[in-house]
Amino acid sequence: MGKNKKKFLSLLMVSTLAISMVTACSNSNNEPASSASSSASTDGTASQAPVNSTAFEDISADIRGNTAPTQEQIDLVNNSLNDTYLADMFDTKLPTDYSAYPYKKDVTLDVWVPATSDVPDWNKHIVQQQVQKLTGIKVNFISPPVGQEADNFTLMISSGNLPDIIMDPGRYPGGVAAGVTDGAYQDLTDLMEKYAPNYSAWRNSEEMRRKTTITDDGKLLGFYGLAPYSEWMWFGMLIKQEALDKTGMEIPTTVEEWHQFLLKAKEVGYSEPLNYGSTYGQIFTGIINGAFGVWDWTFQDANGKVQWGPAQPQAKDYLATMAQWNKEGLLNKDWATADFNQRMAEAVSDKTAVMMDSPDTMWSYWKQQNNIDFVGALNPVLNEGDKAQTTYKNWMVTGMNAAVTTQADDVEAAMRFLDFSYTKKGWELLNYGLYGNYHLVDENGKPYFQADSYIYKDPDGAPVASTLLKYRNHNWPDIRDEHNANPNIVAEGSYSGDIRKYWTENMDTSVAMPPITFTQDEASREAELGSQLSTLRGEYFAKIIMGQLPVDAYDKFLQEAKNMGLDEFLSLHQAALDRYNQR
CATH class of the missing domain: 3.40.190.10 (Periplasmic binding protein-like II)
Incomplete structure (x- = not known):
């Protein structure tokens, strides 16, 4: 870390000057090395870290079409990497390499990420807490107050004291590529296949995703939010x-x-x-x-x-x-x-x-x-x-992206943490939230928000515009399933998705x-x-x-x-x- 930091600080004067100027594929029968199981509370939150298992037992019969799951079934879904109950919904199968989880070392990652009014503290976000339990990788989220992101980012870069991961790294003057050149961000090109097999499989499974996630000279500098399709225009x-x-x-x-x-x-x-x-x-x-x-x-x-x-x-x-x-x-x-x-x-x-x-x-x-x-x-x-x-055209790149910094103590852990979001289990968790009070799975293996889901009937009375951020991740480096998992689009009687689809199919891009x-x-x-x-x-x-x-x-x-x-x-x-x- 000290060596990387010295390299970064030696190039910091250029960056600081610039800142001052700008200040602005699923297989239900696969057998990964580990699975998980643990107890959970009645609202679907996990209370213990997952434990090892040698293979996935097919639990489709118990979960698919179940509208009143037992606590044991809720625990099994939420606290296990088992994805056998989930369907393959897209032309390309979602990746299912869970061999790195739980992670082999005890590590805590520092992750800088902007907060929102609905998520003022990412350390308390129910989905991100669950990701940590399933991956075995602890995370300390660092978020500036809402509205102070630009100044906070500038101060962080100027100080030369960086976290392990930075979300929205394009804030760097000149973009992510400039951050790599200056020694702030890692060039991940030679590490992606080894430490991010799910992300690699997903981005390479479609030419548009491949093309939009590399630099002009073929380098891989971060993790991008990648959709299964080109999302409908939204405005x-x-x-x-x-x-x-x-x-x-x-x-x-x-x-x-x-x-x-x-x-x-x-x-x-x-x-x-x-x-x-x-x-x-x-x-x-x-x-x-x-x-x-x-x-x-x-x-x-x-x-x-x-x-x-x-x-x-x-x-x-x-x-x-x-x-x-x-x-x-x-x-x-x-x-x-x-x-x-x-x-x-x-x-x-x-x-x-x-x-x-x-x-x-x-x-x-x-x-x-x-x-x-x-x-x-x-x-x-x-x-x-x-x-x-x-x-406007969606190029299958959507949501937020992330970069691993040169001061990451465990680069593999940082990449494994980010890579989980591109697994089938990660897709379910980040798009639909936890199983139980937040979503169920229909008879065909498709997750959905039931009528009494906390997404639509929040115990605190929050509107859907807030719960879609509160109980799921809407803007993250992951496989965002906007058309099926945006609560506004799939709400009973909603026609917002119909309008977006109509616009997209009837306008020249x-x-x-x-x-x-x-x-x-x-x-x-x-x-x-x-x-x-x-x-x-x-x-x-x-x-x-x-x-x-x-x-x-x-x-x-x-x-x-x-x-x-x-x-x-x-x-x-x-x-x-x-x-x-x-x-």
């Missing part, structure tokens, strides 16, 4: 059904139809019909602006060349349209500043007819809490018959950029230019839409963007895209 135009009923209009498709619908909605009583955006990312999301080809950020044109959305020819038309809508009072007055809570309060009020948001979120706020039905609309187009487009990576030198420059261009775009576009600047001010904006280094910014992205395509 778009949502309309209250009552607004359609009151206006007597159909779901709009073109920009002009949207204009007429919003005017009519205002006429029938919705004083601020379109909840347009906020400071957390919804101002320029490729929804309305996408109709004009004015995407938020970078995209691929028809020739596979990288372009910058705000610099596209029809940008002035887009800005003129939104400035008119704003002048007509069709947008929420606080669209440039409203936070999440403000937007949700407005959403359930009589002022709002349309939200630009996630159907999962609005299922909770509109339907569950206020009995407001809603429908999803495709992104607007300019001309009738045009196909809606989006720059050819403009979407894949998850490219930059070299260390490129990353520093890209971050600098990107920050400047983002600020410039935000200031000009917002002021033009609010009427504080004329539409013709766009010409000055575009010239400033070019003077700022737009061409260089695009060349960096093009080089990275070309390398990605060669992986």
